[in-house]
Amino acid sequence: MTDAAHDLARQLGRQAEAVCRHYLSAGRRQGHYWQVGDARNAPGRSMFVRLRDSAHGPAGKWTDAATGEHGDLLDVIRESRGLSNFSDVVVEAQAFLRLPPASRYAEAPPRTRPCSPRDPVISAHRVFAAAQPIPGTIVETYLRNRGITALHETGSLRFNPRCYYRPDAHGSTQLLPAMIAAVTDLTGRIMGIHRTWLAPDGSDKANIATPRRAMGHLLEHAVRFGRADDVMAAGEGIETILSVRTALPSLPMVAALSAAHLAVIAFPPDLRRLYIVRDNDPAGDRARDSLIARANSTGIEAVVLSPALGDFNEDLRAFGVDALRAELRCLLAPEDVNRFMMLSRDLKEQGAGLR
Structure with a gap:
């Protein structure tokens, strides 16, 4: 991955939960992870997206326990939108990052609005x-x-x-x-x-x-x-x-x-x-x-x-x-x-x- 792509993935990671709510709306937050069926936004619970940086890795990294697949939020955008060209993934990611937070949440179903800050x-x-x-x-x-x-x-x-x-x-x-x-x-x-x-x-x-x-x-x-x-x-x-x-x-x-x-x-x-x-x-x-x-x-x-x-x-x-x-x-x-x-x-x- 190029430096520009790494930087884009890091920017997405800083807004990992907003990315998940937008592109993986079939899932839900579970603690410090977003849980969904797969990177194509299928309902289920086998894929985990890290929402915060931790000792195990940066925010935005994900693993599908059912298939062993893993990746970052650029992969989520590619799979959930069915994009084959990386240039299209970059355009989509850049467009998302320019959206104000209110617009991102507005596209998610009501049940996926931000959780309470209570631990x-x-x-x-x-x-x-x-x-x-x-x-x-x-x-x-x-x-x-x-x-x-x-x-x-x-x-x-x-x-x-x-x-x-x-x-x-x-x-x-x-x-x-x-x-x-x-x-x-x-x-x-x-x-x-x-x-x-x-x-x-x-x-x-x-x-x-x-x-x-x-x-x-x-x-x-x-x-x-x-x-x-x-x-x-x-x-x-x-x-x-x-x-x-x-x-x-x-x-x-x-x-x-x-x-x-x-x-x-x-x-x-x-x-x-x-x-x-x-x-x-x-x-x-x-x-x-x-x-x-x-x-x-x-x-x-x-x-x-x-x-x-x-x-x-x-x-x-x-x-x-x-x-x-x-x-x-x-x-x-x-x-x-x-x-x-x-x-x-x-x-x-x-x-x-x-x-």
Whole structure:
């Protein structure tokens, strides 16, 4: 890239969020990143555009976790506008940079207007601190209704009986019961939260348009169950991970909350074997392939755990815990079978070790 092109990319990077709102309007801000399907502005969550300079790189750099593609905001302009000649990309970029900020935002859908300046990490801390432990609540009812009985080491989960829910920017706020999950980094610091709104009796998720939502800085972080050391399992959903943990109660596990976030999850420094708990769909396949490549490049052994049905919670509910345990036994490394399949006396009792 020429010096002039580098300079143009840097100018775009200084207005990274405005560029994303204009050219990637199908996405939305997620912490310090813009999240969208791809550089062609497809809906989805696999592409992340950095909105601020950081130790990992300058603002405007992006990565598509599903395909491995990466680039800068000039590439975004080229792909989103379908331009084949670089001279046309330069003309488009220069035209954008001459637009006043109000004009840029006016072209974006109402839901993508600038976010509140409030720090989402601070908000996540407040929401989690205001919630209560799950024993005896409808969160426990909800999980047990899904066949999940391994509720030890679930301090990352809490219950809020009156959690704010708004269907969209124009809808009225409701107060609904919700499972609150802390999203933490490798040191245990809360970086965000995930909310699952529930039916009043805990029988299922709430009957609303989007019963699951996250906030904060999710990239590389996860909801954690157990302390990871040399062996860990990682998957997408909380219910999926807790289903596997019902069969393997002493294996440390993390839930990344989506296939895109699973693909870029951070590895603990002492990790030597990673069990990839995949969902049985194309997004799960892409996350699996990305994790295998990343793990192998750092000397970590990657072992894939694949469900018979759509995910392991479906397997647990359809076949029962004994069948799930037998299914997983065949997939574990031989040295991990006794290590992680031996149920302690306490863990055999319903609700044992719950905290």
